[in-house]
Amino acid sequence: xxxxxxxxxxxxxxxxxxxxxxxxxxxxxxxxxxxxxxxxxxxxxxxxxxxxxxxxxxxxxxxxxxxxxxxxxxxxxxxxxxxxxxxxxxxxxxxxxxxxxxxxxxxxxxxxxxxxxxxxxxxxxxxxxxxxxxxxxxxxxxxxxxxxxxxxxxxxxxxxxxxxxxxxxxxxxxxxxxxxxxxxxxxxxxxxxxxxxxxxxxxxxxxxxxxxxxxxxxxxxxxxxxxxxxxxxxxxxxxxxxxxxxxxxxxxxxxxxxxxxxxxxxxxxxxxxxxxxxxxxxxxxxxxxxxxxxxxxxxxxxxxxxxxxxxxxxxxxxxxxxxxxxxxxxxxxxxxxxxxxxxxxxxxxxxxxxxxxxxxxxxxxxxxxxxxxxxxxxxxxxxxxxxxxxxxxxxxxxxxxxxxxxxxxxxxxxxxxxxxxxxxxxxxxxxxxxxxxxxxxxxxxxxxxxxxxxxxxxxxxxxx
Ligand code: NAD
Ligand code: UGA
Numbered sequence: 001x002x003x004x005x006x007x008x009x010x011x012x013x014x015x016x017x018x019x020x021x022x023x024x025x026x027x028x029x030x031x032x033x034x035x036x037x038x039x040x041x042x043x044x045x046x047x048x049x050x051x052x053x054x055x056x057x058x059x060x061x062x063x064x065x066x067x068x069x070x071x072x073x074x075x076x077x078x079x080x081x082x083x084x085x086x087x088x089x090x091x092x093x094x095x096x097x098x099x100x101x102x103x104x105x106x107x108x109x110x111x112x113x114x115x116x117x118x119x120x121x122x123x124x125x126x127x128x129x130x131x132x133x134x135x136x137x138x139x140x141x142x143x144x145x146x147x148x149x150x151x152x153x154x155x156x157x158x159x160x161x162x163x164x165x166x167x168x169x170x171x172x173x174x175x176x177x178x179x180x181x182x183x184x185x186x187x188x189x190x191x192x193x194x195x196x197x198x199x200x201x202x203x204x205x206x207x208x209x210x211x212x213x214x215x216x217x218x219x220x221x222x223x224x225x226x227x228x229x230x231x232x233x234x235x236x237x238x239x240x241x242x243x244x245x246x247x248x249x250x251x252x253x254x255x256x257x258x259x260x261x262x263x264x265x266x267x268x269x270x271x272x273x274x275x276x277x278x279x280x281x282x283x284x285x286x287x288x289x290x291x292x293x294x295x296x297x298x299x300x301x302x303x304x305x306x307x308x309x310x311x312x313x314x315x316x317x318x319x320x321x322x323x324x325x326x327x328x329x330x331x332x333x334x335x336x337x338x339x340x341x342x343x344x345x346x347x348x349x350x351x352x353x354x355x356x357x358x359x360x361x362x363x364x365x366x367x368x369x370x371x372x373x374x375x376x377x378x379x380x381x382x383x384x385x386x387x388x389x390x391x392x393x394x395x396x397x398x399x400x401x402x403x404x405x406x407x408x409x410x411x412x413x414x415x416x417x418x419x420x421x422x423x424x425x426x427x428x429x430x431x432x433x434x435x436x437x438x439x440x441x442x443x444x445x446x447x448x449x450x451x452x453x454x455x456x457x458x459x460x461x462x463x464x
Pocket of ligand 1: 009010011012013014015034035036037040077090091092093110113114131132133134162163164165166277278
């Protein structure tokens with residue numbers, strides 16, 4: 001079976017980059033990415049390719065190459081579904097904020113809406129691919145919805161979770177560690193559908209990097225991978241606190257530990273806490289699934305990863321207050337970086353939001369600088385927490401265009417995101433323009449301690 005038309009529902013951080021790379025690598029396949037969000041689609045279609053809605057190194061060049069040739073962005077969901085042989089569902093699956101499973105389970109409302117829309121619109125056989133991260137056994141629910149339409153259309157459901165990380169999405173897509181495809185291995189139709197997707201990736205991914213499994217293994221592997229990654233961050237962050245009271249240096253510890261080939265060096269960087277749209281939501285979802293099967297010890301084990309992460313964010317903020325003589329009321333704190341990691345404009349679950357909220361509750365005045373995050377987004381993040389009115393947030397939080405401006409007359413600087421440009425700042429000049437004593441809190445262990453102390457700062461870094 002040869003795929004000629006692909007539709008992807010959801011033009012977000014996953015749908016946009018993933019489909020752009022598929023279109024770039026498969027010029028004979030028409031790829032249409034659809035979304036209900038008109039503003040987002042308009043931005044993907046912006047004449048100036050630098051204005052696409054997602055900042056990812058290398059992405060605009062990929063879009064520039066394929067857009068208008070075989071890559072299209074549209075709000076006409078029905079038409080794209082009808083034309084496609086293969087439909088990727090790449091919509092958001094956030095933590096539920098209401099009802100049963102509130103605060104834990106994944107909200108599958110948007111997934112179900114997609115399934116119902118596909119069922120309503122489809123007039124020919126389709127391969128439906130779960131690209132969103134989903135609870136294990138969601139494919140069964142999709143199958144039930146799709147197969148009960150009575151219009152004679154056949155659907156094959158595949159699970160093809162995405163492992164890209166933001167900030168390195170294009171590279172991750174071009175050179176994936178593995179592509180995982182789960183399907184109905186036991187039937188011929190199922191195997192055909194899997195092969196059709198293998199052939200799409202086969203345009204640029206070698207066969208030994210494409211792994212086929214049953215659907216449930218594929219769905220659960222995605223949650224497992226995120227849980228393991230987040231667990232490593234919480235593990236090293238737990239050690240960072242121990243380092244601070246014992247005189248060990250967490251960077252030295254992670255280097256020593258990571259040189260053991262059984263442990264490996266990646267994902268052992270201590271930080272102010274992991275953020276991003278997925279680690280927390282996927283672990284909460286895992287905890288919920290385990291609990292729903294009565295596996296309470298399994299649930300408790302994974303929940304601890306989140307508890308540690310919340311602790312890390314809180315203790316970073318609390319340390320700022322404590323160090324500034326137990327009060328930040330009326331004091332100006334410069335926050336450098338707002339995104340949850342460097343090289344992305346995504347702020348979902350960023351540690352900065354929670355640290356800012358804590359400091360604002362202590363009546364601090366906050367000035368934020370981030371090279372890629374908009375003012376509108378920063379206020380939206382704070383407003384969403386509901387800790388104070390939008391007006392109060394705008395009064396106590398200012399957003400500026402340079403790091404230097406943020407630090408002017410500040411009592412303290414909190415480095416929240418590891419943007420490369422923060423390494424190259426003229427820290428001596430920044431020190432000169434701050435109130436004294438000038439405090440610097442490095443939440444990313446990015447800066448050279450000796451250099452900062454020599455520049456005059458009272459310097460505090462996570463894990464040291
Ligand atoms: P996102 O919020 O950036 O994008 C989702 C898009 O889907 C939104 O633009 C929304 O308007 C659209 N949408 C929702 N319902 C729709 C509908 N019925 N019809 C048309 N459009 C609809 O989300 P994202 O970050 O791209 O994540 C999508 C999924 O991929 C999630 O399940 C997430 O867990 C998973 N994932 C994300 C990442 C990541 O790095 N962000 C990585 C791997 C997996
Ligand atoms: C993560 C996974 O790495 C991807 O494989 C997965 O596809 C994705 O989640 C997802 O499912 O959404 P992402 O959240 O984009 O990707 O970024 P990461 O690089 O994993 O970083 C997550 C958070 O952990 C960031 O806040 C980062 O600063 C923090 N982190 C990461 C650390 O604090 N220390 C580390 O050593 C690594």
